[in-house]
Amino acid sequence: MMFLLLSLLLTVGEANFNILPVVPFPQEAEMISTVRRSLHVEEFKITTDKLREDKVISSTISRYERYFERFERGPASPDGYVTEVSVTVADPTAQLKIGVDESYTLNINPLSPVVKLAAKTRFGVVRGLETFYQLYNITDGTFPSVKIKDYPRFTYRGFLIDTSRHFLPVDTIEKVITGLAMSKFNVLHWHIVDDPSFPYYSPTFPSLAEKGAYDMNHVYRISDILQVISYAEDHGIVVVPEFDTPGHTLSWGKGLENFLTHCPGVGTFGGDYGPINPSVEANYQVLQKLLAEVTSLFPSGFIHLGGDEVPFNCWAANQELVAWMKKQGIQNFNDLESYYEERLLDIVHHLNTSYVVWEEIFNNNLQIQPDTIIHVWKDKWQATMGKVIKAGYKTILSSPWYLNYISFSRDWKTYYQVEPLKIPGATAEELNLVIGGEACMWGEYVDATNILSRTFPRASAVAERLWSSEKRTNVADMEFRLDKHRCGMCARDIPAETIILRSYCPVEFSGYDHW
Structure with missing residues (x-):
């Protein structure tokens, strides 16, 4: 019953605030459990076979590992920590152009410390890691258990x-x-x-x-x-x-x-x-x-x-x-x-x-x-x-x-x-x-x-x-997610302006001196 309710929240009923505050929202998102896994910052890494020396992959991995470094280890969880994102790419030779395949799948399994990210091209990895970052709850240091299949509507x-x-x-x-x-x-x-x-x-x-x-x-x-x-x-x-x-x-x-x-x-x-x-x-x-x-x-x-x-x-x-x-x-x-x-x-x-x-x-x-x-x-x-x-x-x-x-x-x-x-x-x-x-x-x-x-x-x-x-x-749902997204940008040194009359970010913009 809980699985059905969560699925409906994501695919049909946008009247409720979304439990996945991702912008842009994925094409398909399926909650697989109510269990949330904490992030083990000290052990966290992003891995990929054969592509670590690739310019796009290496810079993207380094960027997202750096994004998570500023957070502290999440609370102890009986279900364990997220310690790794395992990345696979079907076509690592595809060149960047308008219309290149940007699709990806992301699987955060409540029973595994390893998150699976699979993409058709390197540029799907760029999009998938951004979604993974946005799924992180800055307040409590946890990730939801979710399967995502995503791709852009327009090229x-x-x-x-x-x-x-x-x-x-x-x-x-x-x-x-x-x-x-x-x-x-x-x-x-x-x-x-x-x-x-x-x-x-x-x-x-x-x-x-x-x-x-x-x-x-x-x-x-x-x-x-x-x-x-x-x-x-x-x-x-x-x-x-x-x-x-x-x-x-x-x-x-x-x-x-x-x-x-x-x-x-x-x-x-x-x-x-x-x-x-x-x-x-x-x-x-x-x-x-x-x-x-x-x-x-x-x-x-x-x-x-x-x-x-x-x-x-x-x-x-x-x-x-x-x-x-x-x-x-x-x-x-x-x-x-x-x-x-x-x-x-x-x-x-x-x-x-x-x-x-x-x-x-x-x-x-x-x-x-x-x-x-x-x-x-x-x-x-x-x-x-x-x-x-x-x-x-x-x-x-x-x-x-x-x-x-x-x-x-x-x-x-x-x-x-x-x-x-x-x-x-x-x-x-x-x-x-x-x-x-x-x-x-x-x-x-x-x-x-x-x-x-x-x-x-x-x-x-x-x-x-x-x-x-x-x-x-749904504008109300977007406002909730956009406010969270704005805070995620501020946490990464982008001075994104506030969109809500009264709010705050758990991690505030740290100032231009960090540039």
Whole structure:
């Protein structure tokens, strides 16, 4: 009877607070006993046959062993202690990419000191050990007896950072990645350059950063990029860079002559320059060389090409460009943008990489290739996504998940109640084209001082929507689990903000001096 009651609590009846405070909640969780086993910190270890020297496995094991080191041994238990997690991986050669198998099973047996964690790939181990950590009750030092079978609902579960408006040091980006892994995100969308600054230091075009960055202390060199990519891989996270064009490129023009459209008084922010000038043939050579460098550096197999908010008024004010359009038979500025995007996508196509664009590329009826992924960010997202998938394109949702917009009280509840597949009139086949979503933290008022507390645990509400079953929608249950998850993040030196009017963490955030 007890077994049946516990199973019902986990699979059907979400009216009660969940006895497994895990975020995102697993796809399947079955309580096998009411017995709880204590943790023997001094003897605890994570073991794996043949894979201890693997970079991802070794760093993950070391990380989670370190997480448990700060706790004391649990109370003596007649059923004994948990002393070991035994890890097995079916395919240890699978490489990190969007869509890699992240599934795992976890078995905490009340009759054994050894916890069994089995995964298809190394990245399932990363996800499974996070669940194991969250199952630990900080207050009494015990684990529940449970069997878990888990896998993500969507293959793309992203988070955007913006390092142009405000620079983020590498160690801050790594802290963001650490927090993202705690909620099972798998993509870091790095909006690395924009109008305000060009912090990417390109060996091919060094003048872009030398003249376009805030200063040379605020740039990412190749070694910094590789460090971030390597760190992200150890956390099961793919880094997707964004080089947004033809708009949002004011910082590019400082280091490249004739790259931007000259339009005195009507350019970006009322200045003299606007988007890339599509009539200058040399500009496409610059783009080809730069993007070839970028795609060879980032192993994700994806690049985000932007394409949003292109100000046509600057193009219209440049008479040389308008005359060139007439010679080319280009009738209007939508067609001019389409000309530019066709040239750009042809460049990227030959670089053998997948690409994402903001929704304007689709909304403006530009000619795009069938494998283009449309990133939806504006209002009325259901209607837009409906049109995108009916046209046969894959899509990613961000519209309701702009975390840089903050409000008093618990805005995470609004994020949590979004259902990405609630698209009227869409067929099951069309809905398969919704590959996931992305929370965004734009940098207008965000830098290293506040990005972590502003992101976590609010982003975790989005993470659960993208990982867990669509049936898991009880806000009260999520609030209980999210509060526990927030404390678990604080215990691991992530300054996640509180989400409840009155509460406390058994292990409080220990302060920035530990970083």
